[in-house]
Amino acid sequence: MPDLSTASGLVAALNEGNRRALARVISHIENNDALAQPLLAALYPQAGAAHLIGVTGAPGTGKSTLVNGMALAFRQQGLTVGIVAVDPTSPFSGGALLGDRVRMRDLAGDPGIFIRSMATRGSLGGLAQTTADVVMTLDAAGFARVIIETVGVGQSEVEIASTAHTTIVVEAPGLGDEVQAIKAGILEIADIFAVNKADREGADRTVMALQMMLALGGTGHQQILHHGRMLPVDLPPAPPADGWTPPIHKTVATQNQGIAALVEAIEAHRGYLQHSGLRQTRDRLRAATELRMILRDLLLQRTLAAIPAADIAALVHAVAAREIDPYSAAQRLVARTTS
Amino acid sequence: MDRKIRILVAKPGLDGHDRGAKVVARALRDAGFEVIYTGIRQTPDMIAEAALQEDVDVVGLSILSGAHMALVPKVREALTTAGLEDVPLLLGGIVPDEDIPVLHQMGVRGVFGPGTPTGVIVDFIHNELREPL
Numbered sequence: 001m002p003d004l005s006t007a008s009g010l011v012a013a014l015n016e017g018n019r020r021a022l023a024r025v026i027s028h029i030e031n032n033d034a035l036a037q038p039l040l041a042a043l044y045p046q047a048g049a050a051h052l053i054g055v056t057g058a059p060g061t062g063k064s065t066l067v068n069g070m071a072l073a074f075r076q077q078g079l080t081v082g083i084v085a086v087d088p089t090s091p092f093s094g095g096a097l098l099g100d101r102v103r104m105r106d107l108a109g110d111p112g113i114f115i116r117s118m119a120t121r122g123s124l125g126g127l128a129q130t131t132a133d134v135v136m137t138l139d140a141a142g143f144a145r146v147i148i149e150t151v152g153v154g155q156s157e158v159e160i161a162s163t164a165h166t167t168i169v170v171e172a173p174g175l176g177d178e179v180q181a182i183k184a185g186i187l188e189i190a191d192i193f194a195v196n197k198a199d200r201e202g203a204d205r206t207v208m209a210l211q212m213m214l215a216l217g218g219t220g221h222q223q224i225l226h227h228g229r230m231l232p233v234d235l236p237p238a239p240p241a242d243g244w245t246p247p248i249h250k251t252v253a254t255q256n257q258g259i260a261a262l263v264e265a266i267e268a269h270r271g272y273l274q275h276s277g278l279r280q281t282r283d284r285l286r287a288a289t290e291l292r293m294i295l296r297d298l299l300l301q302r303t304l305a306a307i308p309a310a311d312i313a314a315l316v317h318a319v320a321a322r323e324i325d326p327y328s329a330a331q332r333l334v335a336r337t338t339s
Numbered sequence: 340m341d342r343k344i345r346i347l348v349a350k351p352g353l354d355g356h357d358r359g360a361k362v363v364a365r366a367l368r369d370a371g372f373e374v375i376y377t378g379i380r381q382t383p384d385m386i387a388e389a390a391l392q393e394d395v396d397v398v399g400l401s402i403l404s405g406a407h408m409a410l411v412p413k414v415r416e417a418l419t420t421a422g423l424e425d426v427p428l429l430l431g432g433i434v435p436d437e438d439i440p441v442l443h444q445m446g447v448r449g450v451f452g453p454g455t456p457t458g459v460i461v462d463f464i465h466n467e468l469r470e471p472l
Contacts, residue, residue, distance in 0.1 A: 020422050023394040032344045094343070095368035101389060102378035108385040115392055119343070119373050 005209055007038035014043075022141050026116055029133045039324060040133060045277040048283075049137035050082070050146045051270050056165030056186065059152025062173040062196040064103035065253035065261075067149050072108055073263040074145050079316065082138030086127055089119040096120075100149060114138060125185040127151075132138040132163050133291065162190035162289050165282060166269045168192045168262075171210065173202035187213060190246045192265050198250035198258065210248050244272050306337045344372045344468060346397040349386045350379045351414055353403035359453075363399065363431060367458030371465070387417035390426060397464055398423075402432040407442065415446045422461070427467050431455070 002016070003009035004024055011022035025043070028035040053070075055063050064085065071081045085100035096119035107113045115136075120128045127150055128134075138146045150160050161167050169190035187210075195206050247265050251258035273279035304312070315329045324332075347371070350357055357379050375393045377385070390398050392464045398418065402410060407430060418426060427448040429454045439450050449463050 020391055020394075023392055027345075027394040033342070089373075090368060093369045094371040096373045097364055097376055098373060098393075099376045099378075101375060105378070105381075105385070108382075108388060115389075117373075117375050117393055121343070193428045 006037050007042060010035070010039060011042045015046075019111075022114065022137070023116070026134050026137055029137060030118065030128070030130050040136075043137055047136045047139035051145055051166070051266075052135060052139070052164045053145060053147045053266055054150065054160035055147060055170060056150040056160050056167065056168040056189075057152070058169030058172075060176055061152070061170040061175070062253045063149050063152070063170050064100045065196060066170060066196055066251060066259075067100075067147050068104045068106055069251075069253050069256055069259040070263055070266075071104070071113060072256075073110055073259050075110060077263075079144040081114075081141035082135075082141070083107075083113070083115040083149070084118060084131060084134055084138065084146065085115065085132060085149040086118045086125075086151050087122060087152045089121050091122075094121075095170060114141075114143065127163065128160050134284075135163065143218075148332065154331065162286055164265075165273060165279065166191045166266050168194055168266070170194045170196050172197045172205055173200045173206045173305060175206075191244065192246055192262070193248040193268050194251050194258075194262055195248060196251045196253055199252045199255075203250060207248050208249065214246060214248075243276065244269065303337050307333060344397070344464065345375065345388050345393060345395045346399055346464065347375045347377065347386070347393060347395045348399045348401065349377045349381045349389065350401045351383060351386060351410045352402060352404050352406050353380060354402070354406075355379050356403045357401070359403065359431060360401035363401070363457060363460060365389050367399075367461065367464075368417050370457075370461040372461075383413040383417035386414055387421040387423065390418060390423055391421045395426065396468055397427050397429060399429045399431065402430065404435075405433065407432065407434055408438060411442060411445050411447060429460070429463070431460075 002013035002018060002021065004013060004021055010021050010025050014025055025039050026201075027268050028039055055067055055070075057063055067083060067085070071083060074081045083104070085098070085104075086097045087096055087100060089096045098117035098119060100117055101115060104115055107115065116130060116134065117135060123129045127148070131148065135146050135148055148160065148164055167189050169186060169192075171193060172195070193210050195203055195210070197203070248261045249258055249265060251262055253259065273282065312333070315324070315333065318324045319326050319329050341438075346367055348360055348367070350360050364376045367374045373388065375395060377389050381389075386398065386400075398414075400411070400414060412429075413429065415428060418424065418428065429448050429449045429451070430442060431451045432450055434450055442450055448467055449460075451460055456466060
């Protein structure tokens with residue numbers, strides 16, 4: 001029996017294909033416990049070969065069913081598939097109901113597939129804070145394709161675009177008119193559109209609205225501010241004019257219609273990223289974003305550790321009483337740790 | 340460290356009455372657990388596979404068909420084959436009193452019949468996971 005209580009034992013077992021070790025590693029990383037960092041350090045150099053596919057869209061558009069179909073199609077090509085399905089944590093109880101597996105029952109019993117459900121645990125961007133690390137773990141474990149399903153997002157949760165290589169935005173008929181389609185946000189991050197439930201009335205109108213939006217031209221945005229954190233998140237650069245135009249695919253996931261074409265589009269986008277050099281650019285952007293976020297957390301911890309809690313509490317009190325503004329207060333704290 | 344208790348809620352067998360499982364799943368969510376809900380008609384192997392991949396702390400079964408004496412040993416065996424012999428197994432549903440001691444012998448840690456307040460299940464899970472300390 002392998003020793004699953006140490007980082008080295010877990011990594012050795014994971015590399016031998018021990019699925020329980022893989023599941024345990026993911027838990028350690030998700031819980032950010034004492035083993036998390038040694039595990040990440042050991043696995044990081046092993047990762048990088050997988051193609052990472054993000055699937056996002058409003059609740060009820062059929063993301064889970066689509067992921068189920070895509071995974072089956074990849075398996076038919078002999079490719080192994082890791083799936084990370086994210087669902088929201090209740091802000092009140094801290095609990096979560098993770099129900100994406102209900103739609104993925106076709107994938108049961110296949111050793112070439114590994115599905116992990118994750119709760120957002122307070123994160124708002126459609127992913128959990130540790131999702132990227134869990135995805136990296138599946139990558140390091142040797143899965144050729146890793147599909148990341150976000151929570152059913154609204155319009156501004158675009159974090160997935162800085163995690164995945166290929167982002168699929170799932171739409172369904174009847175969710176909104178053309179004006180929704182030209183609003184900024186989630187539609188701009190799509191590498192591929194899937195109009196799911198295409199057997200329903202209005203599917204052609206949805207396709208047309210997306211086509212119109214695309215015909216109006218892409219945007220030059222390359223950086224966004226991460227929700228409420230004042231933290232820039234790099235997005236992939238807008239493709240050159242002769243580059244990639246997001247294709248729109250009609251699918252009926254429950255009947256496995258249009259899935260093969262969708263998977264072909266993913267592979268085409270993968271090829272495009274590779275020979276255009278964009279894959280390297282995206283990986284570098286992701287590394288920069290990741291490093292910046294980790295650095296921010298570390299510096300925050302260090303600052304908070306270096307200053308007596310009572311002093312911070314006194315400043316909080318002063319800010320609440322409007323004796324000082326929060327920006328000056330923060331600067332005062334930073335000055336104390338650097339002087 | 341944000342350790343969360345993870346629990347799999349599954350319905351093995353052929354009965355499609357998942358109301359109870361959903362009520363319990365929701366109560367566990369409201370108690371702060373992460374509940375992985377897999378839905379109806381799960382085979383013992385599917386349950387063991389999900390429990391392994393999701394690295395759950397507890398597996399909860401809901402059986403209302405009366406087939407618990409046939410299904411529970413199969414689920415227990417599938418869990419053991421997957422290396423999950425140490426994961427506590429709970430059972431909810433319609434279970435005659437005389438079956439309960441036998442189910443305990445099969446390795447079921449707790450049996451919860453109709454009308455059990457959900458708080459009892461929550462407390463039981465907390466106690467169950469505290470024990471090995």
